[in-house]
Amino acid sequence: MKLLMLGGTEFVGRAVTEAALARGWQVTVFHRGRHAAPEGAAVLHGERGEAGPEGLAALRAGEWDAVVDTWSGAPSAVRDAARLLAGRVGRYAYVSSRSVYAYPAAYGLDEDGPLVTGSADATDAEDYAVAKRGGELAALEAFGERALLVRAGLILGPYENIGRLPWWLGRIARGGPVLAPGPREMALQYIDVRDLAEWTLDALEAGLGGAYNLVSEVGHATMGELLESCVKVTGSDAELRWTAPEDVLAAGVEPWTELPVWLAPGELQDAMYGADVSRALATGLRCRPIAETVADTWAWLRSIGGVAPQRPDRPAVGLAAAKEAAALR
Secondary structure, eight states, X not given: OEEEEESOSSHHHHHHHHHHHHTTOEEEEEXXXXXXXXXXXXXXXXXXXXXXGGGGGGGSSOOEEEEEEOOOSOHHHHHHHHHXXXXXXXXXXXXXXXXXXOSSOOXXXXXXXXXXXXXXXXXXXXXXXXXXXXXXXHHHHHHGGGEEEEEEOEEESTTOOSOHHHHHHHHHHXXXXXXXXXXXXXEEOEEEHHHHHHHHHHHHXXXXXXXXXXXXXXXXXXXXHHHHHHHHHHTOOOEEEEEOHHHHHHTTOOBTTTBTTOOOTTHHHHHHSOOOOXXXXXXXXXXXXXXXXXXXXXXXXXXXXXXXXXXXTSOOOOOOHHHHHHHHO
């Protein structure tokens, strides 16, 4: 297989590129040149977004079996790339998001649920859900049934540049009493970035098209298993102090941003951690244990000095030490 990776140097794009190279695929990475592409990939440089179609000059020639696009900015960038490549690429995988479902997404919602309204021609990305839906529409308009829409949820694993699992690992590695938001048995739904990569490549090879919710089954892991795995791999003396959701909220702690991954019971938790994933499971989705995701992310963090990269377009996450201490009193 000849794969064109739009991006390919950070987190999801890097995982896809490395997985394709490991299969012996010929991979071309198109990116801005700010980070090194994985060894073994051919490289083309350009600029998407505000640069418009002119920034895609390096892609005006060449043919590929498939393209993977992780773009999360303005949909017009997906439109421009998809239109340019439609006659020279077999299939187009767009890594989208379950945020495209109209809020609140009901617990157990499958891929046929109601969606937000988006436009392939939009030139801004102020609303993440609307932008992702616009990207989907851009891929569909250019590739039709040859478009694969990978609707991921929470993504964890090595190379994470959002900061969620890296923050928990760093906090627990420091040890001491840790505010552990309950309930301990809260069921999570997420995808290891490497499992996302493998399924996407399998799907492209099999000629799949259409939309797929791509996260683990509900309850593949719990909040307790996530944090206890962090304690184990870091070898710290951290004491997880499980705290009821209402007490966490009463302390003024923000779910998801100050306590990454965690959501209080309610419609947001149902929407985020209640997807029907039977379609992906039926097409071969396999999800590794949470302990493996945590251990490999910790090993990667240590290999780069303990500080994870941070996407400039996303705010830093995590709970300030003073606020945590106050909540634990």
